[in-house]
Amino acid sequence: MYLPKTIQKAIEAFNTLPGIGSKTSERFVFYLLHQSKPQLADFASAIASLKDRVTxxxxxxxxxxxxxxxxxxxxxxxxxxxxxxxxxxxxxxxxxxxxxxxxxxxxxxxxxxxxxxxxxxxxxxxxxxxxxxxxxxxxxxxxxxxxxxxxxxxxxxxxxxxxxxxxxxxxxxxxxxxxxxxxxxxxxxxxxxxxxxxx
Ligand SMILES: [Zn+2]
Known part of the structure; x- marks a missing residue:
């Protein structure tokens, strides 16, 4: 199945999470594609700041x-x-x-x-x-x-x-x-x- 590389990459990222298979990863990515840019930025920064703030x-x-x-x-x-x-x-x-x-x-x-x-x-x-x-x-x-x-x-x-x-x-x-x-x-x-x- 053809998927744009960016989408494919995001699916692969979710796929690395424990207990999350390809289908769920796909669902996550397409759900996120429906979100607004600021919502996605909040989501991304929540993950990115994990290692900055949490020790x-x-x-x-x-x-x-x-x-x-x-x-x-x-x-x-x-x-x-x-x-x-x-x-x-x-x-x-x-x-x-x-x-x-x-x-x-x-x-x-x-x-x-x-x-x-x-x-x-x-x-x-x-x-x-x-x-x-x-x-x-x-x-x-x-x-x-x-x-x-x-x-x-x-x-x-x-x-x-x-x-x-x-x-x-x-x-x-x-x-x-x-x-x-x-x-x-x-x-x-x-x-x-x-x-x-x-x-
Ligand atoms: Zn303690």
């Missing part, structure tokens, strides 16, 4: 446009509770469920040796330093119930065993192989509330 919080490594991020700087949060997640997107899911009032630590992935992701590629050193210096009482390991999630949680559990803090994991309420990111609020809240002590 990682130096304390928890969540995406933020302020330092420290809005969670770390909120005096109403309990700094004795630390929830460890793989990615920032997991924080969005947990915040939506309103079940947690402590602070977070984003690992930046999960241990996945098959794809070359070893513990040293994640922010584990930073986690240990926070555990040692921030007066944390409980570390909640909130990893996806997947092979990589289990591997990472076991690895952290072993590392943290030497410290006197309490370590908990989310209850088995989340379907095996699923992602925290996609879990509904009630399931996530009950998995969080029913978290089990492992150390």
């Amino acid at each position: 990682l919080c130096e304390r928890c490594f969540n995406y933020s446009d302020q330092h420290p991020c809005h969670v770390c700087s909120d005096p109403k949060r309990d700094p004795q509770l630390l929830c460890v997640v793989a990615e920032s997107v997991d924080i969005i899911a947990l915040e939506r469920s309103h079940v947690f009032r402590g602070l977070y630590h984003v690992l930046g992935g999960l241990v996945d040796p098959l794809h070359g992701i070893e513990p040293e590629h994640l922010r584990i050193r930073e986690l240990l330093s926070r555990v040692m210096t921030e007066g944390i009482q409980e570390v909640i390991l909130a990893m996806n119930p997947t092979v990589e999630g289990e591997t990472s949680a076991l690895y952290l559990q072993k590392l943290l065993k030497q410290s006197p803090i309490k370590i908990t994991r989310l209850a088995k309420g989340l379907p095996t192989g699923s992602n925290i990111e996609y879990a509904d609020e009630l399931t996530l809240a009950s998995a969080f509330e029913g978290r089990r002590v492992i150390h």
Whole structure:
């Protein structure tokens, strides 16, 4: 099918997004072609400014446009509770469920040796330093119930065993192989509330 190069390029750009196939990309591009120039400029600048304004919080490594991020700087949060997640997107899911009032630590992935992701590629050193210096009482390991999630949680559990803090994991309420990111609020809240002590 012939398509002008500019349109083709825009379709290819959308096609690189996770979960977006060619048909959806085409629909997006033709929808955008119907928009006014200022609307398109707003859309483009929202994307272009992502990397200008958003960086990682130096304390928890969540995406933020302020330092420290809005969670770390909120005096109403309990700094004795630390929830460890793989990615920032997991924080969005947990915040939506309103079940947690402590602070977070984003690992930046999960241990996945098959794809070359070893513990040293994640922010584990930073986690240990926070555990040692921030007066944390409980570390909640909130990893996806997947092979990589289990591997990472076991690895952290072993590392943290030497410290006197309490370590908990989310209850088995989340379907095996699923992602925290996609879990509904009630399931996530009950998995969080029913978290089990492992150390
Ligand atoms: Zn933060």
